[in-house]
């Protein structure tokens with residue numbers, strides 16, 4: 388599996404936001420996207436996830452597992468997103484939240500087993516029956532990532548997932564997140580403002596501010 392951005396150009400109101408971007412992200416690889424505010428980082432993620440709305444014109448191609456994403460519906464793209472604000476249900480426990488990441492075709496027992504297994508693999512088993520509202524920011528973010536991974540995405544997009552964590556927690560959490568993604572062996576794209584967040588040796592796509 389891999390993800391390829393091929394000659395991707397996006398115009399906003401006829402002006403280029405970015406021009407002829409190219410990037411290949413292999414399985415288990417985390418590529419970074421950086422650039423100043425307004426350079427189009429969120430727009431790029433929206434183009435990939437299929438949620439681009441507004442006066443944008445897109446040229447070029449996005450290829451996931453040898454298939455073009457052109458014209459593919461959002462729910463059929465196999466793209467999971469982790470936002471900086473997690474979207475967990477605070478009144479439910481971790482296990483119940485994770486069950487939401489699983490396909491409706493699985494029965495309750497299968498879902499519980501799968502969640503339990505995933506929590507063990509991620510070292511989060513002690514939180515299984517904790518209410519989400521009692522977890523720290525970093526713990527919530529790891530549960531949120533696990534929920535995204537449980538939906539079996541072919542690609543994961545990380546939209547500044549570390550920005551709300553304090554520096555000390557951040558380094559530790561970052562390592563855990565990278566390990567979690569690598570254990571699922573899928574390509575990932577990480578949007579960040581902070582060079583520290585970029586895993587060593589990873590490809591970095593730098594967007595420029597064309598559109599002021």
Ligand SMILES: Nc1ncnc2c1ncn2[C@@H]1O[C@H](COP(=O)(O)OP(=O)(O)OP(=O)(O)O)[C@@H](O)[C@H]1O
Nearest residue numbers: 399423424425426427428429430431440441442598
């Ligand atoms: N729906 C929209 N309609 C019109 N313009 C938009 C829309 N969404 C974003 N833009 C504009 O597109 C440009 C790129 O925005 P985008 O949010 O992708 O940048 P960003 O790099 O993610 O910025 P930040 O780091 O501040 O989040 C900006 O000039 C923004 O105002």
